[in-house]
């Protein structure tokens with residue numbers, strides 16, 4: 001793609017709180033001047049926008065999430081890869097390629113004092129990896145499988161949203177650790193991809209299969225590790241099939257991010273006691289500082305062809321909302337990114 005550097009800034013604004021996944025009715029694309037950074041800030045020309053399911057929570061008014069809600073009328077925030085055009089922070093220079101929290105826009109204002117801004121290597125074979133295997137999705141997969149899930153060779157490992165940005169990596173890392181891996185995903189194509197290309201042992205299409213029954217058949221000795229990306233009914237189905245002393249690595253709750261009413265806890269809560277389970281929630285910003293330890297391993301597995309990763313790339317800032325919707329309607333396979341500019 002050859003693209004001119006934009007002379008104005010197109011950006012998405014949260015015009016109202018979305019209902020369900022009707023994002024197109026709640027978010028508006030506006031246009032204005034290229035933003036100027038204040039002291040301590042950077043102006044970044046965005047190359048890629050990362051579409052992340054967890055950001056859905058910021059669009060709700062709930063105050064007890066991990067981040068305060070985005071005010072109605074504010075620009076929509078998210079992770080980006082981009083080039084620093086103007087720096088008013090001593091730690092960054094114009095020309096640096098960075099991964100930062102910015103805005104769904106042509107240009108971002110990044111605030112290193114408020115959230116981690118990483119300078120990344122221009123020579124990486126695929127810059128998008130900094131939003132995938134070498135970014136929060138990858139670290140979540142790595143730590144969720146190996147530390148919070150504590151998976152070991154011979155374990156039965158189940159992962160939901162298995163064909164997505166986080167789940168596809170988590171299942172492959174569990175395979176590398178020697179587990180038997182079962183993915184749960186929402187279509188035959190996704191199930192075929194994780195078993196045919198990614199090396200998962202089994203996959204269940206939760207839209208056509210009774211997950212609890214299928215797991216009972218597939219795992220007579222129970223599930224040792226459940227990497228949960230979705231919660232809701234699938235969590236209940238897996239809980240009733242956990243092995244004694246099993247571990248649930250609670251990565252995400254995509255079934256309830258848009259909930260407008262209180263969400264009940266798992267109906268199978270009693271299994272935590274009956275099976276002596278450990279359930280641990282974990283959150284990638286808590287372990288950003290472990291990037292130097294995790295990324296060399298991820299890179300090595302990627303380069304050896306043991307860890308495959310697929311991008312679902314959408315072109316153009318104007319298509320961001322359509323790209324984001326895929327996470328909630330299951331339209332994506334792999335990591336959704338929006339390409340908005342050239343290096």
Ligand SMILES: NC(=O)c1ccc[n+]([C@@H]2O[C@H](COP(=O)([O-])OP(=O)(O)OC[C@H]3O[C@@H](n4cnc5c(N)ncnc54)[C@H](OP(=O)(O)O)[C@@H]3O)[C@@H](O)[C@H]2O)c1
Pocket residue numbers: 051052053054136137140161162163164165166167184185186187190229230232234250251252253254255282283284285326327328329330331332333334335336
């Ligand atoms: N803890 C952390 O730090 C961390 C970091 C990154 C991501 N996460 C979590 O990981 C999960 C996946 O996020 P992602 O950004 O990697 O997106 P993703 O997996 O690439 O895309 C989301 C997928 O979730 C599935 N899904 C959507 N609604 C569903 C429902 N009601 N029931 C079952 N599956 C549903 C869809 O696949 P199907 O076709 O299979 O339904 C969709 O493709 C999210 O819960 C997210 O919050 C957590």
